[in-house]
Amino acid sequence: MDTFVQWQFGRSLGSNLIEDLAERKMYFDGFFSPGPYTFWQYYFPDLARVLRTVGIYLIPRWVDTHFKAIEDWNLDKCDRAQQLLARHETLAEADQPVVFEQALKSMSEVDSKPGAYPQRMEVASDMFAHNSAAFETSGNTETYFFYEMCRNPIWQKRLREELLTLEPQLKFEQGKKYEIEDLPSSKVVDALPILHAVIVETMRLYPSVPGGQPRVVPRPCTLGSFENIPKGTIVQSYAYALHRTPEIFPDPHQWKPERWLDASPEQLTVMKKWFWPFSSGGRMCIGSNFAYYSMKFLAAGVYTNYTTTIHDHGDMELQDSYLAGPNGHRLEVKFHSNTHEDAIRY
Ligand code: HEM
Incomplete structure (x- = not known):
């Protein structure tokens, strides 16, 4: 995680989950808390949302609190990296926010006010997908x-x-x-x-x-020995x-x-x-x-x-x-x- 986040945001904004117990606990609590509830989140997001309005929580509220902490952690790194780039200083190689810079330049603008760059949440979402996908898999x-x-x-x-x-x-x-x-x-x-x-x-x-990697069949097709699989069917391997x-x-x-x-x-x-x-x-x-x-x-x-x-x-x-x-x-x-x-x- 620390190697990836440093490449993503640069050394000065890197994480230190190896040594910083508080940061590690915050990240682990946020990352692992939704695990048992992903079924509702993925397959019945509307049901989970509607039931919440009448006080029924299929996904407990503490999951939101923990998860929000890592979303905020990621957003803060994005905002600080944008400001770092907006200053146009020469950065040491290890301080360059390599992955973030690429996303910011292709999806947004470098020279914007702090925390107000176009598509801020989309850029942050992309960065979040990267660091959350990098961590548990490699680990x-x-x-x-x-x-x-x-x-x-x-x-x-x-x-x-x-x-x-x-x-x-x-x-x-x-x-x-x-x-x-x-x-x-x-x-x-x-x-x-x-x-x-x-x-x-x-x-x-x-x-x-x-686990299964689900894909929706775009048109009738044959997969292995299964013929005429109807369009819209979810298949997985x-x-x-x-x-x-x-x-x-x-x-x-x-x-x-x-x-x-x-x-x-x-x-x-x-x-x-x-x-x-x-x-x-x-x-x-x-x-x-x-x-x-x-x-x-x-x-x-x-x-x-x-x-x-x-x-x-x-x-x-x-x-x-x-x-x-x-x-x-x-x-x-x-x-x-x-x-x-x-x-x-x-
Ligand atoms: C041993 C290490 C890793 C394994 C086994 C692994 C495995 C996977 C698999 C199986 C998927 C496909 C999910 C699907 O088809 O629905 C995936 C997607 C993804 N992985 Fe990895 N991954 C690893 C490391 C990383 C690292 C280091 C990154 C950092 C950039 C990363 C970023 C992503 C992202 C962003 C996606 C989503 C791609 C998309 O939906 O377009 N992964 N990974």
């Missing part, structure tokens, strides 16, 4: 990634050997101020085969959006089910990164076709490239410098919901410095 994937890496030390070793070929390496030195030149190029990191295999295998087995198809992914319930490394070019083409964590088509994930970028750099940074083991965890079974993480909501990982004498040896 759950990374949780399962660390879970499986801890359970499979051989893959930590293989990954580390690959990471040590990077130039420059992602070695962490306490107190050092890192510049962009101190990092390997993102293209080179993205192309590392073992890093790619461990990340995509995590997304295959634990898709963070395993599930990454969870596609990713567990044994003919495409043998041993589908096993975390096996080697399936992505050992496949023939023909098998790989079919596997990629069935790999659906980001959906597809006009409404597919707009942040998939950023997601790969941030998850790969995180994984590369950690495993260049540390060996990890599991300290404790709750129920790791994937939740049965649209957005899903572990049922138990808890994974505690120990980091053992690779340069430290207590580093785990293989």
Whole structure:
């Protein structure tokens, strides 16, 4: 979340959910509170609204209070970023509100009065969609990634050997101020085969959006073996089910990164076709490239410098919901410095 919000609004307006407990609690309370009530919100918004006028709350009022807090948090960042751009100062690269600037220039105007730029709420809504979509999806994937890496030390070793070929390496030195030149190029990191295999295998087995992706049929059509589906029908598919198809992914319930490394070019083409964590088509994930970028750099940074083991965890079974993480909501990982004498040896 913090990496995405910094890219979105710039360093000076970034979030600090890692260290700021109050900000983290505010965000979590707002983000998770509507979860059990989305059925009413999505399918019967009018009913929920009308019943409210006679004092019946299908969605409790405290949900509104918590949710409004994160909407206000997002709107405040938008307003401050607009003012930052309206001052036309030269900003350091890390302070540039990259995503917001793009939205403001294409949907609104930079030079407006504070809080009064055209389409202010539309721009804020777009920004809210971005940061709320970035957070839980990448977070759950990374949780399962660390879970499986801890359970499979051989893959930590293989990954580390690959990471040590990077130039420059992602070695962490306490107190050092890192510049962009101190990092390997993102293209080179993205192309590392073992890093790619461990990340995509995590997304295959634990898709963070395993639930149905509904679409309305625009005209009568055929889907697979279903013929003449009438116009207006809602159809949906599930990454969870596609990713567990044994003919495409043998041993589908096993975390096996080697399936992505050992496949023939023909098998790989079919596997990629069935790999659906980001959906597809006009409404597919707009942040998939950023997601790969941030998850790969995180994984590369950690495993260049540390060996990890599991300290404790709750129920790791994937939740049965649209957005899903572990049922138990808890994974505690120990980091053992690779340069430290207590580093785990293989
Ligand atoms: C592992 C990480 C991620 C996964 C698995 C993921 C998955 C998805 C999926 C499945 C959808 C499609 C929903 C649908 O078809 O109804 C989606 C949409 C979206 N995602 Fe992601 N996402 C991830 C990260 C991100 C990030 C980092 C961003 C930040 C920009 C982002 C922004 C969005 C937005 C804005 C949409 C809505 C697109 C639209 O409706 O036009 N996602 N994501």
